[in-house]
Amino acid sequence: SQQGEEDPQALSIQEGENATMNCSYKTSINNLQWYRQNSGRGLVHLILIRSNEREKHSGRLRVTLDTSKKSSSLLITASRAADTASYFCATDGAGANSKLTFGKGITLSVRP
Amino acid sequence: DADVTQTPRNRITKTGKRIMLECSQTKGHDRMYWYRQDPGLGLQLIYYSFDVKDINKGEISDGYSVSRQAQAKFSLSLESAIPNQTALYFCATSDRYGYTFGSGTRLTVV
Numbered sequence: 001s002q003q004g005e006e007d008p009q010a011l012s013i014q015e016g017e018n019a020t021m022n023c024s025y026k027t028s029i030n031n032l033q034w035y036r037q038n039s040g041r042g043l044v045h046l047i048l049i050r051s052n053e054r055e056k057h058s059g060r061l062r063v064t065l066d067t068s069k070k071s072s073s074l075l076i077t078a079s080r081a082a083d084t085a086s087y088f089c090a091t092d093g094a095g096a097n098s099k100l101t102f103g104k105g106i107t108l109s110v111r112p
Numbered sequence: 113d114a115d116v117t118q119t120p121r122n123r124i125t126k127t128g129k130r131i132m133l134e135c136s137q138t139k140g141h142d143r144m145y146w147y148r149q150d151p152g153l154g155l156q157l158i159y160y161s162f163d164v165k166d167i168n169k170g171e172i173s174d175g176y177s178v179s180r181q182a183q184a185k186f187s188l189s190l191e192s193a194i195p196n197q198t199a200l201y202f203c204a205t206s207d208r209y210g211y212t213f214g215s216g217t218r219l220t221v222v
Contacts (some may be wrong), residue, residue, distance in 0.1 A: 004154075005196070042215040043155075043202065052182065088154055099163065099170070099202070100211055102154040 004032075004089045004103030012109040019076040021079075021106045023089030024069075027045045030092045032065055033100070034074050046074075051094070081112045113157045114181050115139050118214035124222055125188075125192050125193050135203030143207065144186040146170075146178060149200040149216075161186055193221040 007022045023032070034046040049056045049065045049072065056063045062075040074082055086105045093096050116137045126132050138142065142163045147155040157170030159178040168179060175197060178188045190197055198221045203214040 041200075045210065045212045048210055053128055063135075090155075099157055100206070101157070102147075104152060104154040
């Protein structure tokens with residue numbers, strides 16, 4: 001079973017627009033991470049937000065976490081064609097023996 | 113050199129064959145993982161190991177086995193490959209600061 005569920009499943013925007021992707025999860029977490037995957041190949045770690053954090057920024061990326069709603073959002077500002085990729089949220093569960101559990105991903109297309 | 117190296121990068125094998133996917137890491141992490149990715153399903157955990165003497169099944173371990181030969185090496189075996197094991201396989205390591213993924217092995221079973 002997959003912990004995280006991303007929304008929407010697919011997103012198509014114009015270059016320069018902002019892209020917002022959402023993730024919901026079911027159980028308590030230690031942290032939540034966002035990854036990017038280009039063309040079905042390697043995963044690139046984008047950002048990690050811990051359960052005691054509410055917002056985090058990294059360049060054009062902004063991640064929020066609401067543990068009361070068990071949800072997170074990833075905002076990519078001023079999108080570029082090179083941002084076209086699949087984006088996954090992954091939750092690292094609470095507890096010493098936690099594992100990283102992925103959602104099914106969001107396909108983002110940025111039109112030039 | 114990559115922190116997490118997977119070999120082979122691509123492999124085509126026949127149904128019924130035994131195949132091993134290898135993973136080695138230079139991160140010095142105790143924890144290692146094997147994930148499988150099918151289109152539209154994200155990554156699913158096959159097996160994980162928190163140290164050399166620890167092996168645990170993940171969500172989809174049936175048809176797979178693993179071996180943790182050393183802290184740096186974690187191999188995944190398909191004892192008798194079947195077509196629905198065609199997928200992209202990722203190895204990963206972790207410590208308290210985060211995860212590092214390999215580039216993946218694309219396996220096709222014909």
